[in-house]
Each structure stands twice: as structure tokens, then as C-alpha cells.
Amino acid sequence: MxxxxxxxxxxxxxxxxxxxxxxxxxxxxxxxxxxxxxxxxxxxxxxxxxxxxxxxxxxxxxxxxxxxxxxDPLLQERYDAHLAKLEELAEMEVERNTHNGHLRYLAEHYANEFNHVRQVWERYDHxxxxxxxxxxxxxxxxxxxxxxxxxxxxxxxxxxxxxxxxxxxxxxxxxxxxxxxxxxxxxxxxxxxxxxxxxxxxxxxxxxxxxxxxxxxxxxxxxxxxxxxxxxxxxxxxxxxxxxxxxxxxxxxVGYPGAPEYREFYRDLGWDAEYDYIKPYIMPNGQRKNVGIKYHKITGKGLGLSDKAWYDPYWAREKAAEHAGNFMFNRERQVEHLHHLMQRxxxxxxxxxxxxxxxxxxxxxxxxxxxxxxxxxxxxxxxxxxxxxxxxxxxxxxxxxxxxxxxxxxGFHEYWLNETNTWIYPHLHKATERMITLAQREPVDELEWKALNQAARELLLAQSSDWAFIMRTGTMVPYAVRRTRSHLMRFTKLWEDINQGKIDAGWLDKVAAIDNIFPSINYRTYRPL
Incomplete structure (x- = not known):
């Protein structure tokens, strides 16, 4: 029991x-x-x-x-194409490594994995x-x-x-x-x-x-x-x-993911392969990127990427089983100890x-x-x-x-409010105040109704904690800044157009097609509680 x-x-x-x-x-x-x-x-x-x-x-x-x-149908379509390129690359890797037993074994592992992903993806109709x-x-x-x-x-x-x-x-x-x-x-x-x-x-x-x-x-x-x-x-x-x-x-x-047997995340075929060979599978501008095929294991702490040994899924799976058993054992002892102390x-x-x-x-x-x-x-x-x-x-x-x-x-709010991202909050607060004001309006026609709802979407998208988080981590910062600014600028134009009674219908259609999240949103959610 x-x-x-x-x-x-x-x-x-x-x-x-x-x-x-x-x-x-x-x-x-x-x-x-x-x-x-x-x-x-x-x-x-x-x-x-x-x-x-x-x-x-x-x-x-x-x-x-x-x-x-x-x-989203557009992203489903794009993922379908992304997966097709992965499948193609994995099959090419199987052929390319015909005379290297371990690399062929790894390439076949990925080919089988991507094939399984395809089966699941299609079984659930994307x-x-x-x-x-x-x-x-x-x-x-x-x-x-x-x-x-x-x-x-x-x-x-x-x-x-x-x-x-x-x-x-x-x-x-x-x-x-x-x-x-x-x-x-x-x-x-x-x-x-x-x-x-x-x-x-x-x-x-x-x-x-x-x-x-x-x-x-x-x-x-x-x-x-x-x-x-x-x-x-x-x-x-x-x-x-x-x-x-x-x-x-x-x-x-100190946790399980650092075990030497596990796959090395930071070494990827997109950076290791010869440029002309990998070029069709990296960025359209020719810049390298991760492609998701990784042949090396962590190997040991403190090693450079060039010192990593070949990965073996068999031994990695064995280690995962060992770690699962260890996790279970530790939770059993933890529960027994706590039950004795708590008497519940x-x-x-x-x-x-x-x-x-x-x-x-x-x-x-x-x-x-x-x-x-x-x-x-x-x-x-x-x-x-x-x-x-x-x-x-x-x-x-x-x-x-x-x-x-x-x-x-x-443990508190410092990561999302610091010298890297503090600049966003006066703009977010101003947009919020304006949205609360807009929420008091009753639209004069269908176009204004659409604009009010799009304003609510733009504010929500600007508020995403991901942008402040990325600015703090220092990775992909230009994208996070661009996203924050673009949503705030779109919101500001909507605010001005609605108040001036001159809504740009063509521009609104374009923005609504791009930022189309929450199709059933009602801007009145911002009315004072």
C-alpha cells in the first residue's frame, strides 16, 4: 500500500x-x-x-x-517541409557512411527516428x-x-x-x-x-x-x-x-543530463559537415545552423567539443534506465522519511x-x-x-x-526586470493604460471592432515574458527586441487610428493575418474589474 x-x-x-x-x-x-x-x-x-x-x-x-x-495550418505545412528535409538528410547520411560502421549505425538511428516522427505526425493529422x-x-x-x-x-x-x-x-x-x-x-x-x-x-x-x-x-x-x-x-x-x-x-x-553516456547537445552535423554537402540543409543565406543530427556524446566534464567521443544510443538508453531506477529509489526513501515525519x-x-x-x-x-x-x-x-x-x-x-x-x-522578479530589459516596461505600461481606455469604447462598425480586438492581441504579444527573458540571457536578443518593438508599434498605430476615426483597413488586414492568435478574443476583457 x-x-x-x-x-x-x-x-x-x-x-x-x-x-x-x-x-x-x-x-x-x-x-x-x-x-x-x-x-x-x-x-x-x-x-x-x-x-x-x-x-x-x-x-x-x-x-x-x-x-x-x-x-496553425501555415506552421504545420512548414514543419512538414522541415521534417522532409531531415528525413532526406538522414538517408543521405546512411549512404555517405556506408564504410564507417558506427556512423552508419548512428545515421540509421536518426533515419528510423525521423521516420517514426513522420508516422506519428501523420497519424494525428498534424x-x-x-x-x-x-x-x-x-x-x-x-x-x-x-x-x-x-x-x-x-x-x-x-x-x-x-x-x-x-x-x-x-x-x-x-x-x-x-x-x-x-x-x-x-x-x-x-x-x-x-x-x-x-x-x-x-x-x-x-x-x-x-x-x-x-x-x-x-x-x-x-x-x-x-x-x-x-x-x-x-x-x-x-x-x-x-x-x-x-x-x-x-x-x-549534478543531475542526470550531464552523464558522459548521454548525447552532446552542442555538437551538430550542421557545423561538422563539409560546407557544400550541408549547404542545402542550413539557412538560405548560407549560414550554418544546427540540423538536429548529433553524433557525439558528452564524454566527460571540461572537454572541448573537438574531444567528444562517438555517441551510442544503446548505452545511453541503459543509462537512462539506471537513472530512472535511481530516481525511483530516491523518491521511495524521501516518501518514507516524510511519511514518518508528517504522519500523513x-x-x-x-x-x-x-x-x-x-x-x-x-x-x-x-x-x-x-x-x-x-x-x-x-x-x-x-x-x-x-x-x-x-x-x-x-x-x-x-x-x-x-x-x-x-x-x-x-527566486523573485529580478530576471525579468533588470538593466537588460527595464526599458520595455514604461512602453508596456503606457500601452496597457491605453488598452484599458480603448476597452470602454463601443465600436461604430465592424472595422473598428476588428481594430479593437487586434489592439488587444498586440498588447498580449508584447507582454510575453519570453522577450524580457531572452534579453537577459543574451541569446537571440535582436529578435526579442524586434518583437517587442513591432507589437508595441502596431498597438500604437491602432490606438491612434481608432481615436482619429481613420482606420487603415488594408494595413489592419495585413497585421491581423500575421498576428492571428486568439481569433475569438474580445477586447472588452480589459474593462475595469
Missing amino acids: SIGYLALVLHAHLPYVRHPESDFVLEEEWLFEAITETYVPLLSVFEGLKRDGIDFKITMSMTPPLVSMLR DLAIAFKQFQDSNNLEIITCGATHGYLPLMKMYPEAVWGQIEVACQHYEETFGRPPYGIWLPECAYYEGLERMLADAGLRYFLTDGHGILYARPRPQFGTYAPIFTETGVAAFGRDHESSQQVWSSQ SPIIVSPYDAELFGHWWYEGPWFLDYLFRKSWYDQNTYDMTHLADYLQQNPHQQIARPSQSSWGYK
């Missing part, structure tokens, strides 16, 4: 990147890589578990930008959001929502209408996609501020996730720390991240970015597969659960007020 719970939570999110105005934009490949390396492998794991009678349970956010991109929905319908997967565009909510709290816009639009979009309202929400960047739970309750949400210190510093101090959720005064539950199990997986320094069943909440599994840590989906199977067959100390099931089975919890927090650097 089990004496505790383990809840894995995956956060599946990408910023909204869609450029019909251009034939090629490198950032669209963020989605394509995630489909190939994370989302299809996760679906394959779920299918295999279901096929073998394993009643697995897992929670996963699917953010509105990600769902919108997964279901709609992976609905593919995941089937596992929610069977109660194996609990899909939760997020902010409409992953806006960083604590930095909007002076404008409750903006926070409400992020929440309400997300919930409406979720219901349109999955056929029922969402039960839970992954707060963008797990960022919480006191009072946010009132809006979550008004939106019908039952729980949210925060970092561990958001629970540990709650008032009054929770009796069971992060090993039980707390109920806020509104009735909305808050789950806190378990540091021990999280670090064991996500850390490349603890829940260990282990949240991760979904893209860790497959994209960054190539063997991550294998690890999950082994963990579910080992937990099902080889232990009875804990039950794996998703958060909705846990709350239904454990409806009585301590009432407390969580502490302001995030899961970013130093």
Missing part, C-alpha cells in the same frame, strides 16, 4: 513565433525542433504506456501560444494538441493552462485588467481547444504575487504552481512545507516545487520545462518511460498522480497565504 504521491509536471511552452510575411525565419525552428525532439517523443511514450496497460498519471501545461502554433487531448480524456494526462502569452504577472499587478486579460483569454482559449474549462494553471515563470489567487478563483481555476519558497514562506507557515498543497482563502490550491527531485533531473552539473501521505511535486525531455536532454523521454514502468511494477511506496486527481482525493488542506515568488534567478 502506498504512503505518498509523486506528481511530475511538465511545462510545455514556446513564444508565439509565426512569420507568414517571410519564407524563412530561424526562430520558427524552435517549434519544429520541439515537435521532433520533445512533443512527438512524449506522445510515443504515452502511447506505449497505454498500450502496455500502465495507468500512468502526469500533469502538463500546454500554453496558448504553443497550442496556437501546433494547430494536430498534436488534439493528440495530447486523448490522454486527458482517458485521465492519464491533466493538461493545464498558463497566461495567454506567458506574461509576467507580478510586473502587471498595478493594472488588474492586464492580469485578468492574460488569465481570461487563456482560459477561453483552453476551453475552445480541449472542450472543457481548465482546472489548473502554471503561472508564467511560476511567478506569484499576493492577491492573484482571487482572479484565478474568478476564472474558475482550482490550483496553481509556484516555486518552493512561495509555499515555505506562506503565512501562517505551512505545517508540511512543500509536501502538501495549501489552500488560499479563495479556495484555490497552491502546489510548491520540490527542490530535491527537481535538481536531480534538471541540473546538468506527502506529495512530491516535480516540475520541469517539457523541452528538457528530448530537446536539451535527448534521453529524457526514455527516462520518463522507464520511470513510469518501474514505478508501476517495481515499488508500492508512492502512487504517481496528476494534480487534479490528487485534489479530488485529498480535499482537506491547510489554509495559508503564499509568498511572492518565481522560479527565476534569486
